[in-house]
Amino acid sequence: MSTEYRIGNFKVVVADDEAEFDRLAADEVTRLLQQKPEAVLGLPTGSTPVGLYAELRKRYREGRISLRAATSFNLDEYVGLAPEHPQSYHAFMQEHLFGGIDLPKERTFLPEGIGDPQLAAARYEELLAKYGPIDLMILGIGRNGHIGFNEPGTSFKSGVHPAMLTQSTIKANARFFASEDEVPKQAITMGIGNILAARRIMLLAKGASKAQAIRATVCGEMSEQVPASALQSHPDVLLILDREAAALLVADQEAGASCRIG
Ligand code: GLP
Numbered sequence: 001m002s003t004e005y006r007i008g009n010f011k012v013v014v015a016d017d018e019a020e021f022d023r024l025a026a027d028e029v030t031r032l033l034q035q036k037p038e039a040v041l042g043l044p045t046g047s048t049p050v051g052l053y054a055e056l057r058k059r060y061r062e063g064r065i066s067l068r069a070a071t072s073f074n075l076d077e078y079v080g081l082a083p084e085h086p087q088s089y090h091a092f093m094q095e096h097l098f099g100g101i102d103l104p105k106e107r108t109f110l111p112e113g114i115g116d117p118q119l120a121a122a123r124y125e126e127l128l129a130k131y132g133p134i135d136l137m138i139l140g141i142g143r144n145g146h147i148g149f150n151e152p153g154t155s156f157k158s159g160v161h162p163a164m165l166t167q168s169t170i171k172a173n174a175r176f177f178a179s180e181d182e183v184p185k186q187a188i189t190m191g192i193g194n195i196l197a198a199r200r201i202m203l204l205a206k207g208a209s210k211a212q213a214i215r216a217t218v219c220g221e222m223s224e225q226v227p228a229s230a231l232q233s234h235p236d237v238l239l240i241l242d243r244e245a246a247a248l249l250v251a252d253q254e255a256g257a258s259c260r261i262g
Contacts, residue, residue, distance in 0.1 A: 005253055010231070010237050013240050014250065015240060016243070018051060022051035022052050026056055029056060038071070040134045041070060041071070042073050042138060042198055043138055045075070048204045057101060060101045061100070065101075070103055071108075072109065073190070075148035075149075077110050078186070079188060093110065107131075109127055111124045117162035117188055118162060120188050121160040125159050134199065136201075139202070141228050143172060147192070148191075148195065150191065151165065152227060154191070156233075159190075159193050160189070161191055163189050192227060196230060200236045200238070201236065203228065206245055207244050208245070213226070217229050217231060219249070219260055
């Protein structure tokens with residue numbers, strides 16, 4: 001059974017195991033689709049949402065959900081990778097989610113990795129304005145607290161923009177490429193302003209390597225040095241964590257210590 005905490009404006013749910021984690025995240029999407037079949041979803045990539053996407057594919061196969069009327073906007077895409085490139089986020093989404101559900105292709109949006117990045121960012125901003133606001137923005141988190149590819153120092157007001165990846169993010173993402181040199185240095189990402197404009201936000205984090213970033217997000221000073229701390233200003237944020245990612249947060253709660261750090 002999961003454990004729930006209310007810390008500041010965050011609802012925090014700590015899952016007991018991986019299966020429960022994915023189920024809880026999928027339940028949020030399922031509930032939204034039941035209430036609003038034409039919902040607009042914001043979607044992340046990375047290893048964290050892979051289980052959620054598998055669970056959504058399964059629920060679709062079982063006839064429990066349909067995304068026929070929904071729309072999706074991915075957070076980001078690498079600059080320089082064509083949609084067919086196996087490491088592009090286009091390809092990732094096709095493999096892990098879009099290929100196994102009924103979301104119409106013409107309503108699955110990702111920034112274009114090929115072509116002028118400034119133009120691609122402006123086009124994506126227009127699409128978001130046309131279809132938005134996003135009903136449920138699903139996020140992963142980087143070890144340094146980045147969301148999308150909004151690295152430390154990004155303005156909380158930022159819109160869609162080309163962004164340089166930090167060395168630590170390049171290193172962390174190198175596991176998906178043949179070598180670190182092949183990881184693109186730039187991406188087009190929704191800005192923090194776009195993320196905060198969503199009606200509801202669900203941030204997912206798994207593993208001990210995220211524990212520090214999660215604690216800083218929830219209990220640290222709201223600072224552009226920790227991009228995810230911007231979520232402290234949003235009225236409806238749900239965090240789904242595994243025990244490892246929640247460890248530092250939960251230790252404070254159980255010791256009765258104040259959440260505030262920094
Ligand atoms: C990338 C993505 C982020 C993601 C992060 C964490 O940098 N741009 O959206 O949250 O990686 O990935 P993982 O879930 O693999 O830890």
